[in-house]
Amino acid sequence: MRGLKTTLLLVTLLGLGGCQSDDPAKDMMADYYQRLGNVLDAPTPDFTTPAVPPLPRKRDLVQPLEALRMGVLDAYELRQCGLFNLIAERNSSLGKVADRFRQLDYELNFIDTAQRCLPQVKDPSIHTELEQALALKRQQRDTVIWNTLADSDAWRGQLSLPAYTLPIDLPAHSNAVSTIDQFSHLLNHHPVANESVTDWQESIEKQRILGALFVSLSYHTAWLNQTSALIANHQEKVLCGGNFDTTRLERLQTVFYKFYVGDVQPYLARVDGLYRDIAPALTRFATLQTPDAFSAYKNAYWQGEAYRQYKDAIKHHADVWQQLFQRCDVKLGQ
Structure with missing residues (x-):
């Protein structure tokens, strides 16, 4: 009998626990x-x-980007200022499978590096080609940011609508709020000071x-x-x-x-x-x-x-x- 009472009590407690929302x-x-x-x-x-x-599907949101082709990547001036190495890294086997955050990081680095390279280029034809490449990258900058928001796992997890609402006792979200704010400042063309946008990925992914x-x-x-x-x-x-x-x-x-x-x-x-x-x-x-x-x-x-x-x-x-x-x-x- 005692064992039966214990079993009934356990079932009752489990039932009560199951009713909790x-x-x-x-x-x-x-x-x-x-x-x-x-x-x-x-x-x-x-x-x-x-x-x-709802948050639409990735395929309905991602925007195409025009491919950049440069025929003077081995030019001495581009090697000296670091642009050659940057592009080579992007075209490597690892670079080709980089996620959206790393792609964005590359695009921002390209713009920054190309801007520094341009005054060092003396050859008129190379200078013109680099100017055109830089103009295209600047033009596509916001689209790359958008594709990161629309297609990266971290941002999809942040923007997707769950079935639940915020908890009654809201936990501290200061790190996530700060990171989201930093990311949004990219749209004001603020430089990323002493860090990579990939440094923000973990916070955006984990603090939804x-x-x-x-x-x-x-x-x-x-x-x-x-x-x-x-x-x-x-x-x-x-x-x-x-x-x-x-x-x-x-x-x-x-x-x-x-x-x-x-x-x-x-x-x-x-x-x-x-x-x-x-x-x-x-x-x-x-x-x-x-x-x-x-x-x-x-x-x-x-x-x-x-x-x-x-x-x-x-x-x-x-x-x-x-x-x-x-x-x-x-x-x-x-």
Whole structure:
């Protein structure tokens, strides 16, 4: 009998563990929504996950590049200034299979090295050919950056939209935020000081925050709007003033202060703060010329439409609460 009890206890504990969600923020919002429904004695329809623009496939995003051909690579001046060795390394067996970050690193190094080489070239024909090569590389620079964003495993992992939202207690993301910001400054033609862009790859790959941030904006916007509608559509059930029973109003105040002000609002503010930290980099990314397939994603997350909707939803939710409390002459904070 004792063994049977132990087995039943173990099964019970495993069952409880299995019920735990892997997305505590969603659970928090759902709990807040359900508590409001209980107090208002109102139906709480199941939440419909909002449609979000997915990150398109690589093949729909990668842009072609014009091949560079130089017939004077063995010229003495190009050997002396390092351009010959740079191109030879790129054309080696390892260089030909380099990933997107190493390809970008090469392109940036080519531009920097060619700019330094040009004044040293005395032969007019070599000078002209190098000028043309440099002009092409400068012209394609942003496309190479875009292809790194669109096609590298590190950036795909960063930009892909997961099924989960940001955790309630946001971990420190300072290294990832700093790295993303540094990468975005390439679009301002800032030089990479004393380091290679490949040095940023690990941080971008391992600290994945952008996708979860974007999902959080869209998901929590929809939750807030549905929760706001629940309050607005059932306000008439809240009696206040005179000789009315104010029990429901008092219970609503408890939900407001304990669950919204105490839990939901601080979390929403942390999500907002993370987006504002990232926003300057996203604004720079949005200056890139991108394929039509990327337009919906770009508008929502790089150009800030999802964030604007998020802020509007937070403000609308606060307004709904304020209207209710004003009607019942409840002073917030008291």
